[in-house]
Amino acid sequence: MAELTDTDRQEELDSLIHEIRDTLSQQVAADRGGEPGDVATPLSELTKHDLAKLARKIERLHAADVAKVLESLPQDERLVIWELVHSDRDGEVLLEVSDSVRDTLIEVMDREEILNAASTLDTDELADLAPDLPEGMMQDVFTALPIDDREKLRFVMSYDEDTIGALMDFDLVTVRGDVTIEVALRYLRRMDSLPDHTDKLFVTDRDGLFEGVIHLKTLLINDPETLISDVMERDAVRFHPEDKARDGADAFERYDLVSAPVVDEVDRLVGRVTIDAVVDFIRESSDEERLSQVGLSEEEDIFAPVRKSVRNRAPWLAVNLVTAIVAAQVIGLFEGSIQQLVALAVLMPIVAGMGGNVGNQTITMIVRELAFRKLGGGDIRLLYGKELKVALINGVVWGGILGIVTFAMYQNAGVSAVMVAAVTLNFLSAAFFGVTIPIVRTRMGRDPALGSAVMITAITDSGGFFIFLGLATLFLL
Amino acid sequence: MAELTDTDRQEELDSLIHEIRDTLSQQVAADRGGEPGDVATPLSELTKHDLAKLARKIERLHAADVAKVLESLPQDERLVIWELVHSDRDGEVLLEVSDSVRDTLIEVMDREEILNAASTLDTDELADLAPDLPEGMMQDVFTALPIDDREKLRFVMSYDEDTIGALMDFDLVTVRGDVTIEVALRYLRRMDSLPDHTDKLFVTDRDGLFEGVIHLKTLLINDPETLISDVMERDAVRFHPEDKARDGADAFERYDLVSAPVVDEVDRLVGRVTIDAVVDFIRESSDEERLSQVGLSEEEDIFAPVRKSVRNRAPWLAVNLVTAIVAAQVIGLFEGSIQQLVALAVLMPIVAGMGGNVGNQTITMIVRELAFRKLGGGDIRLLYGKELKVALINGVVWGGILGIVTFAMYQNAGVSAVMVAAVTLNFLSAAFFGVTIPIVRTRMGRDPALGSAVMITAITDSGGFFIFLGLATLFLL
Numbered sequence: 012m013a014e015l016t017d018t019d020r021q022e023e024l025d026s027l028i029h030e031i032r033d034t035l036s037q038q039v040a041a042d043r044g045g046e047p048g049d050v051a052t053p054l055s056e057l058t059k060h061d062l063a064k065l066a067r068k069i070e071r072l073h074a075a076d077v078a079k080v081l082e083s084l085p086q087d088e089r090l091v092i093w094e095l096v097h098s099d100r101d102g103e104v105l106l107e108v109s110d111s112v113r114d115t116l117i118e119v120m121d122r123e124e125i126l127n128a129a130s131t132l133d134t135d136e137l138a139d140l141a142p143d144l145p146e147g148m149m150q151d152v153f154t155a156l157p158i159d160d161r162e163k164l165r166f167v168m169s170y171d172e173d174t175i176g177a178l179m180d181f182d183l184v185t186v187r188g189d190v191t192i193e194v195a196l197r198y199l200r201r202m203d204s205l206p207d208h209t210d211k212l213f214v215t216d217r218d219g220l221f222e223g224v225i226h227l228k229t230l231l232i233n234d235p236e237t238l239i240s241d242v243m244e245r246d247a248v249r250f251h252p253e254d255k256a257r258d259g260a261d262a263f264e265r266y267d268l269v270s271a272p273v274v275d276e277v278d279r280l281v282g283r284v285t286i287d288a289v290v291d292f293i294r295e296s297s298d299e300e301r302l303s304q305v306g307l308s309e310e311e312d313i314f315a316p317v318r319k320s321v322r323n324r325a326p327w328l329a330v331n332l333v334t335a336i337v338a339a340q341v342i343g344l345f346e347g348s349i350q351q352l353v354a355l356a357v358l359m360p361i362v363a364g365m366g367g368n369v370g371n372q373t374i375t376m377i378v379r380e381l382a383f384r385k386l387g388g389g390d391i392r393l394l395y396g397k398e399l400k401v402a403l404i405n406g407v408v409w410g411g412i413l414g415i416v417t418f419a420m421y422q423n424a425g426v427s428a429v430m431v432a433a434v435t436l437n438f439l440s441a442a443f444f445g446v447t448i449p450i451v452r453t454r455m456g457r458d459p460a461l462g463s464a465v466m467i468t469a470i471t472d473s474g475g476f477f478i479f480l481g482l483a484t485l486f487l488l
Numbered sequence: 489m490a491e492l493t494d495t496d497r498q499e500e501l502d503s504l505i506h507e508i509r510d511t512l513s514q515q516v517a518a519d520r521g522g523e524p525g526d527v528a529t530p531l532s533e534l535t536k537h538d539l540a541k542l543a544r545k546i547e548r549l550h551a552a553d554v555a556k557v558l559e560s561l562p563q564d565e566r567l568v569i570w571e572l573v574h575s576d577r578d579g580e581v582l583l584e585v586s587d588s589v590r591d592t593l594i595e596v597m598d599r600e601e602i603l604n605a606a607s608t609l610d611t612d613e614l615a616d617l618a619p620d621l622p623e624g625m626m627q628d629v630f631t632a633l634p635i636d637d638r639e640k641l642r643f644v645m646s647y648d649e650d651t652i653g654a655l656m657d658f659d660l661v662t663v664r665g666d667v668t669i670e671v672a673l674r675y676l677r678r679m680d681s682l683p684d685h686t687d688k689l690f691v692t693d694r695d696g697l698f699e700g701v702i703h704l705k706t707l708l709i710n711d712p713e714t715l716i717s718d719v720m721e722r723d724a725v726r727f728h729p730e731d732k733a734r735d736g737a738d739a740f741e742r743y744d745l746v747s748a749p750v751v752d753e754v755d756r757l758v759g760r761v762t763i764d765a766v767v768d769f770i771r772e773s774s775d776e777e778r779l780s781q782v783g784l785s786e787e788e789d790i791f792a793p794v795r796k797s798v799r800n801r802a803p804w805l806a807v808n809l810v811t812a813i814v815a816a817q818v819i820g821l822f823e824g825s826i827q828q829l830v831a832l833a834v835l836m837p838i839v840a841g842m843g844g845n846v847g848n849q850t851i852t853m854i855v856r857e858l859a860f861r862k863l864g865g866g867d868i869r870l871l872y873g874k875e876l877k878v879a880l881i882n883g884v885v886w887g888g889i890l891g892i893v894t895f896a897m898y899q900n901a902g903v904s905a906v907m908v909a910a911v912t913l914n915f916l917s918a919a920f921f922g923v924t925i926p927i928v929r930t931r932m933g934r935d936p937a938l939g940s941a942v943m944i945t946a947i948t949d950s951g952g953f954f955i956f957l958g959l960a961t962l963f964l965l
Binding site: 015016017018020021025029032036073075076079082083085196199200202203204205207208209210227228230231232233234246248249250251254258259262263264265266267269271274286287289290291293294297298300301302304305306307311312313314317320321324325327328331332334335336338339342343346349350353354355356357358359360361363364365368369371372375376377379380383384385387389390393394397400401404405408409412413416420472476 | 492493494495497498502506509513550552553556559560562584673676677679680681682684685686687704705707708709710711723725726727728731735736739740741742743744746751763764766767768770771774775777778779781782783784788789790791794797798801802804805808809811812813815816819820823826827830831832833834835836837838840841842845846848849852853854856857860861862864866867870871874877878881882885886889890893897949953
């Protein structure tokens, strides 16, 4: 009997990872003459014994924990441990690891190993794995499936990964409404097991049309003679496969769901969504959002090769190269002014930088609101009004402080006045575009968060330089 | 029988919000002479009739949907609708609305209304509400509770909001291990209802010590004569109240849990955590993270008064004011150089800006890795090595491109060479501090994400200006 809290488990896992690294690091270092991925190098007797011990420990781990161990190891050591995982578990472990690690594991599997791993998975799980399988492999996996499962796989794979269709599974337990609880309970007792996350049964009529749901706890607390249709819930939340996954996640959160039915356009029950798929979706979405804010599209673990990292980080640097050169061109227009009044060069980054902050604050507020609901025309007018007012007040307050700082630095009232005016105008421009960019992107059917920060910073940089240097040229020179 | 998919529901809700705004907007506009929050203004007969209609519609909504309606309305209209919500539901609606909206609702409730709302809530829910109640009110709520619940409330409130203790509730259904499934089922059937998210019962011995869990589905599929102790799960994941909520959320995700037991240091069962509390925690954490990246600590909905928004956005602007002034001082050191070679003023923001991007990419990668696991000494060395290599390659590549652009602009090989060198050095500095800042913050027990972006940008700005202008002064003038 294991008496471990979750924290104890995590500590055990961390120490196992350490043990693995200690055991393997010297061996792997000695082998490093070979190609990466080449794990056929003969291991010393000592290591073989150690490996057998590690294999036993790994066998006792939950698949998600095996995944964590693999993710925590550098490439070479990861592949040694991957060999130790029993082939029955390859499938479930592949599902649990991150995309970038999954690629490295599949790369070293041969055709037979992949087919074997695939055969242990449900159709909805296969659909998750499909994009990462080598070219052509998916056809083989497909052919190996029973006809019925092929249909299901084709169905799930026909939906985009941001739809309910991609989150759903087919582990449905259905009952008819015209039977008693007693009959339903007997039916359940004849089953070997119930699918995970079965908190309710789905009630259908003789044509497979969805009628309602009945919670397991309703079965448990009611008189066995009661008819299912008398105690089932008829207005349960249901989804269509083409519904947005994000809306589905909101509904799970709002109505505290554990599982929910998916029906087609004629209300025929086609599958279900469970909270674990929703939680994974929420986590992945917020991870993607975090990465996309710095222009990283692909998953990149810390053990990824340098070459991959350089490639992964290039697009954002390229975009910023362009916006930086544009900003430089704007400054270039005013070279003459700067030569006459070098204080301008000292002060201009302040105007640009503070404007960027105001713009990013506004964008964050708007994106958050847009994630939550549709904004009507009245809301948008209200938003512009409010953000411009906030920007004006902030412009006067912070511009005022900067005016004083500027005066302390240069004892020049004209430069101070230009500073106050430029900061205020740049704040107003930041607020205006901070509202406009995410709203326009949403109207165009794009993600309002993606790239908005880069756009607003480009505007507040170039715009800030132009406003400040322009005002200075007009009024001071 | 409602045959609504989730999407239909959301559309209905949106149209109800529109209807409310149409009905109320003119009335409220006419009343705007009064103080905000003053809803006692007599309403016209027409509006009274309309309000009764709205009240009926609102009555049929789920509490979470009522919350959404309230959040979607400007302050004045929100308070009119809040009056329409039946007082029995005040408590659950208050739990569902966002913090900033909750404040506005509680503000207009009198003592009796608040006590009444509180009386409809469980102790763990009261604990969530407590921080938002007016000064002194909590004591009254406390006194109104039965002794037993007071203990529980004190217990939950003694834990920080980022611990398991703050997420847990007391809706436990326990059974003894030495009874049969039959007995357990009879016991359940005598209950009026089971708590939400009861996917398992908790098995305890006669002293309340935790022994294991038994899933409802195990009860359903096994022979009624079986002893609970023969089919219960003994090594179920369990938590201590002081465990980190984030680790708990990871465990729920990893092991696909719906509910899990919380035990004290002697393994006595004290409560449970359910997936809905975990999902709320995950959502709130990622929302907080998003806001904190632009220095917003408090929730601020778009209808919040301008004055509140200005205050909410001030701290980040203040920090950035300081870092911007520091950067300006750095530039000020080189006024003479700029006067001699004005191209430096044009080019310096490019060096600073690109460095900021590299630093933020590195920080994002490291924070992500730190969220996932502890990094050992070997990992950290590997990380420095890798990030510095990536930065060096990126520096040479992007610095090289910028060198060519610079030459095209100024036909000055010296300026181009300084550009290449400065970009590369600033990238290296960005990578070094991008690894160092989050790791040091974690060692200090702080959140590695919070404020890291501001710090790295300050370093790459001031540092970038210093490196570029310094090199130029040394080699070109």
